[in-house]
Amino acid sequence: MQPIDLVFRFGGESGEGVISCGEIFAQAAARAGREIYTVRTFPAEIRGGHAVYQVRVGDDLLLSQGDRVDVLVAFNGEGYEKGLPDLRPGGILVCDGDQVTPDPSFDGTAYPIPFTTLARDQVGSLRAKNMVVLGAVAELFDLPREVLFSLVAQRFARKGEEAQEANRRALEAGAAYVRDHVTKQDPYRIGTGPHTGRVVLSGNEAVALGALAAGLTFFAGYPITPASDIMENLVRWLPQVGGRLVQAEDEIAALAMVLGASFGGARAMTATSGPGLSLMVELLGLASAAELPAVVVDVQRAGPSTGMPTKEEQGDLNLAVWGAHGEGPRIVLGATSVADAFQTTVQAFDLAERYQCPVIVLSDQFLGFRKASVAPPPVDEIRPSYRILARRNGAYRRFQLTESGISPAAVPGMVGLQHVITGLEHDEFGRPAYDPARRTQMMAKRARKMALAAQEPGMTRRWGHPEPVLGVLGWGSQEGVIREAVARANREGYRVAALHTRMLWPLPHGEIRAFLRQVKAVLVPEVNFSGQFANLLRTQFTIEPHRLTKSDGLPFRPVDIYEKIKEVYPDGR
Amino acid sequence: MAASLVPKIYRSANKPTWCPGCGDYGVLEATTRALATLQVEPHRVAVVSGIGCSSRFPIFLNAYGFHSVHGRVLPIATGLKVANPELTVLAVGGDGDGLAIGAGHFPHAARRNPDITYIMMDNSIYGLTKGQISPTSRLQQRSSTTPWGNVDRPLNPVAMAVAAGASFVARGVSWAVAELADLIRQGIEHRGFAFIHAVSPCPTFNNTLAQIKPRVAPLPQGYDPTDPVRAFELALHTEALHTGVLYREPETIPYEERLAALEPPTVQDRQTFLQSLIDAYR
Ligand SMILES: Cc1ncc(C[n+]2csc(CCOP(=O)(O)OP(=O)(O)O)c2C)c(N)n1
Ligand code: SF4
Numbered sequence: 117m118q119p120i121d122l123v124f125r126f127g128g129e130s131g132e133g134v135i136s137c138g139e140i141f142a143q144a145a146a147r148a149g150r151e152i153y154t155v156r157t158f159p160a161e162i163r164g165g166h167a168v169y170q171v172r173v174g175d176d177l178l179l180s181q182g183d184r185v186d187v188l189v190a191f192n193g194e195g196y197e198k199g200l201p202d203l204r205p206g207g208i209l210v211c212d213g214d215q216v217t218p219d220p221s222f223d224g225t226a227y228p229i230p231f232t233t234l235a236r237d238q239v240g241s242l243r244a245k246n247m248v249v250l251g252a253v254a255e256l257f258d259l260p261r262e263v264l265f266s267l268v269a270q271r272f273a274r275k276g277e278e279a280q281e282a283n284r285r286a287l288e289a290g291a292a293y294v295r296d297h298v299t300k301q302d303p304y305r306i307g308t309g310p311h312t313g314r315v316v317l318s319g320n321e322a323v324a325l326g327a328l329a330a331g332l333t334f335f336a337g338y339p340i341t342p343a344s345d346i347m348e349n350l351v352r353w354l355p356q357v358g359g360r361l362v363q364a365e366d367e368i369a370a371l372a373m374v375l376g377a378s379f380g381g382a383r384a385m386t387a388t389s390g391p392g393l394s395l396m397v398e399l400l401g402l403a404s405a406a407e408l409p410a411v412v413v414d415v416q417r418a419g420p421s422t423g424m425p426t427k428e429e430q431g432d433l434n435l436a437v438w439g440a441h442g443e444g445p446r447i448v449l450g451a452t453s454v455a456d457a458f459q460t461t462v463q464a465f466d467l468a469e470r471y472q473c474p475v476i477v478l479s480d481q482f483l484g485f486r487k488a489s490v491a492p493p494p495v496d497e498i499r500p501s502y503r504i505l506a507r508r509n510g511a512y513r514r515f516q517l518t519e520s521g522i523s524p525a526a527v528p529g530m531v532g533l534q535h536v537i538t539g540l541e542h543d544e545f546g547r548p549a550y551d552p553a554r555r556t557q558m559m560a561k562r563a564r565k566m567a568l569a570a571q572e573p574g575m576t577r578r579w580g581h582p583e584p585v586l587g588v589l590g591w592g593s594q595e596g597v598i599r600e601a602v603a604r605a606n607r608e609g610y611r612v613a614a615l616h617t618r619m620l621w622p623l624p625h626g627e628i629r630a631f632l633r634q635v636k637a638v639l640v641p642e643v644n645f646s647g648q649f650a651n652l653l654r655t656q657f658t659i660e661p662h663r664l665t666k667s668d669g670l671p672f673r674p675v676d677i678y679e680k681i682k683e684v685y686p687d688g689r
Numbered sequence: 690m691a692a693s694l695v696p697k698i699y700r701s702a703n704k705p706t707w708c709p710g711c712g713d714y715g716v717l718e719a720t721t722r723a724l725a726t727l728q729v730e731p732h733r734v735a736v737v738s739g740i741g742c743s744s745r746f747p748i749f750l751n752a753y754g755f756h757s758v759h760g761r762v763l764p765i766a767t768g769l770k771v772a773n774p775e776l777t778v779l780a781v782g783g784d785g786d787g788l789a790i791g792a793g794h795f796p797h798a799a800r801r802n803p804d805i806t807y808i809m810m811d812n813s814i815y816g817l818t819k820g821q822i823s824p825t826s827r828l829q830q831r832s833s834t835t836p837w838g839n840v841d842r843p844l845n846p847v848a849m850a851v852a853a854g855a856s857f858v859a860r861g862v863s864w865a866v867a868e869l870a871d872l873i874r875q876g877i878e879h880r881g882f883a884f885i886h887a888v889s890p891c892p893t894f895n896n897t898l899a900q901i902k903p904r905v906a907p908l909p910q911g912y913d914p915t916d917p918v919r920a921f922e923l924a925l926h927t928e929a930l931h932t933g934v935l936y937r938e939p940e941t942i943p944y945e946e947r948l949a950a951l952e953p954p955t956v957q958d959r960q961t962f963l964q965s966l967i968d969a970y971r
Contacts, residue, residue: 147971313971314971315967315970316970316971317970321970325963325966328959328963328966329963331959334768334771334772336764336768353962353966355948355951355953356953356956356957357956357957357959357962358956360771360945360949362767362768362771362948364764365764365793368764369761369764369794369797370764372757372764372765372768372794373764373765373767373768373771374768375757375765375768376737376755376764376765376767376768376769377768377769377771377772377773378768378772379753379755379765379769380735380769380773380776381773382768382772382773384768384772399758399761401758402758406755406757492967492968492971493967495960495963495964495967527773528732528733528735528753528769528773528776529732529733529753529773529775529776530732531730531732532732533732534701534731534732534751534752534753534754535753535754536701536747536748536753536754536755536756537754537755537756538748538754538755538756538757539756539757539758540756547703547748
């Protein structure tokens with residue numbers, strides 16, 4: 117068994133089954149005991165356009181999609197042309213020999229295979245082409261045959277015997293062609309690896325499972341790319357544990373329903389993307405003022421406006437942190453990886469209930485759609501808190517002024533604790549009250565909750581050199597790629613460390629300040645135009661970080677960050 | 690029968706802040722009477738409102754109250770009812786709240802049919818913001834935003850409710866408290882979305898009482914409230930303002946019950962179910 121680290125890219129026309137081919141390939145590799153990490157990009161159109169599915173297969177914990185493609189699998193001419201610039205020198209090309217003739221200058225190993233002909237003549241359907249490709253690639257790179265065939269059979273179990281038979285024929289046609297007509301000229305094999313028992317999840321699946329694990333009982337949402345599949349999964353799951361899901365008429369209604377349900381005692385949540393979060397802003401303020409727990413997941417996509425709905429961006433940090441009139445308590449968390457998306461969602465419910473305020477979870481297109489092999493989340497260890505409840509005791513003060521700022525809540529139905537909650541400024545009983553003294557007290561009470569939340573433990577992760585001169589401060593889905601870049605810089609002798617912030621508001625001041633004290637310079641890489649996190653850090657810590665930003669719709673590659681580390685590295689390595 | 694819960698019990702210590710003569714006093718009184726008739730305990734009642742003079746309503750009641758933001762009363766009440774179906778849920782607000790900023794939610798609440806009672810206090814003006822036209826203001830009405838008269842045609846709340854599929858539609862007027870109380874009671878008893886159009890004049894900015902009073906008419910003899918076409922016809926006939934139950938769907942299944950019926954026969958223990966889901970991703 118040899119350790120491997122290989123990046124496969126499948127590219128072709130959207131609608132040709134490129135994505136499902138890549139997905140099955142990735143899952144089969146995971147079942148064979150390899151770690152996997154996938155990236156999926158597709159055009160906004162439902163049909164047509166160029167679709168790409170990239171799978172990194174390896175043995176170490178995979179942190180990013182990698183820098184270069186080792187194996188390009190081109191379904192058509194476009195897949196070849198668009199993929200070639202990312203193929204490493206001397207890389208491997210597997211292409212549809214019916215449609216692609218590699219350029220004479222191509223310096224790698226080419227395996228042209230007549231996928232179209234095989235699908236048409238041996239399976240009898242051009243739609244089977246992706247399965248022919250899958251069979252051929254599996255054979256070529258020694259992906260265990262039983263694993264692949266049983267996975268395909270399982271995935272299409274509901275399609276009937278005829279379709280199953282067609283799939284087997286297609287896989288076999290690809291595999292047989294490779295056995296009979298292709299001479300292997302490269303050393304790469306997937307084989308079997310040590311990492312068995314993994315689950316393969318996308319970020320969105322991890323969020324939905326995390327919500328369920330945290331005790332979600334009510335969800336309302338409005339469909340939007342790239343968040344819809346959170347709702348589509350939960351609508352199948354929630355009723356099976358007695359929960360409820362409503363497809364609302366818009367995002368305002370979705371959050372309104374969530375707040376109504378939360379008032380009624382439910383653990384409630386919605387999931388959306390930037391355009392929806394924009395619509396929810398007024399109600400987020402209501403949740404802050406009326407002190408209602410609520411979880412809002414924003415799977416960010418490229419803005420502004422409708423922007424690029426299927427492309428990556430970390431562009432909603434400003435909106436999540438600052439998007440409000442007036443000032444009220446809210447917590448913003450950033451999910452950092454597939455495994456973390458599960459944990460962060462669980463934690464969001466816990467924090468929402470404990471601090472009785474809205475919690476926004478920022479994920480993004482890249483994280484939401486990519487799949488990774490992760491250790492199965494431990495479901496029996498999850499004990500999220502519930503809001504502290506009042507006891508019947510004289511006149512009930514829903515917004516009692518306490519040291520922590522947290523007041524015991526009451527849920528409708530509890531005897532003798534009737535009260536009104538309101539978005540108007542109010543006194544301890546919830547009655548509208550605008551006098552300066554009480555207003556000041558209430559603002560301070562709500563602010564105390566955030567001062568406390570800022571001390572929540574474990575809201576940063578740190579790695580890299582113990583005595584760094586350069587600090588890389590990141591957030592959200594770019595954790596893995598930053599980690600990989602920092603590890604490479606460390607290997608080359610740079611004293612670099614990274615601090616990844618999981619809670620983006622309120623910021624974990626103590627941990628960030630301690631880190632900043634150690635370093636001479638700071639680099640903030642993020643996938644947005646202006647450097648929103650860098651700006652936030654600048655306002656909170658009066659530092660002037662180096663920025664690495666991009667807004668081209670794609671995540672970073674490790675090399676992008678590595679090069680920037682070299683560029684801004686202070687003298688005296 | 691000696692009723693133990695009298696209307697006064699449903700009033701909080703907070704004195705209403707409405708202007709003298711505001712129609713909303715009558716609606717408040719009618720609501721407490723309806724609740725007393727039904728003998729529903731205050732802690733089992735939740736009243737949700739939007740923003741406006743009329744939306745101050747829950748503050749004056751002894752019940753669980755949620756005075757929210759402008760226009761969102763219906764989705765909030767829907768979420769509350771679905772999450773906590775044991776509660777008697779009332780939604781209240783003005784015509785601006787429900788038909789301008791919140792109009793997008795009205796047909797959806799009606800078609801979903803949660804068991805909530807929605808009382809719209811219609812004064813055909815924006816009271817709280819001091820006298821701008823509302824979506825039910827008549828043509829030519831003068832106001833601070835229509836100095837030369839209103840050119841937007843008014844909406845017809847009752848016709849809209851019938852058209853959207855509300856399963857109970859009634860109209861009352863704020864000065865006929867006993868009749869209004871009875872309509873609200875019927876609305877609460879109705880299993881499904883009950884819309885109550887409560888004409889409630891604003892003497893301060895749009896004193897229409899004298900104009901409206903002569904137009905108020907009872908339902909025609911032998912009126913059949915289960916015929917939506919007839920209800921729609923009557924609603925469109927705006928010279929007369931008919932009060933009473935204009936439409937009632939005899940058999941309806943409330944939204945929260947339809948959702949509950951989606952449960953597969955065996956609701957599973959959450960941890961076992963979660964584990965099986967996770968295993969399916971292997
Ligand atoms: C988003 C938003 N826009 C505007 C307002 C200002 N505003 C408060 S109440 C109101 C209209 C009130 O009219 P209506 O709902 O008919 O209630 P009434 O006061 O007449 O009872 C407006 C425009 C607001 N509170 N929120
Ligand atoms: S302004 Fe009009 S609606 Fe508002 S309280 Fe006064 S009378 Fe009633």
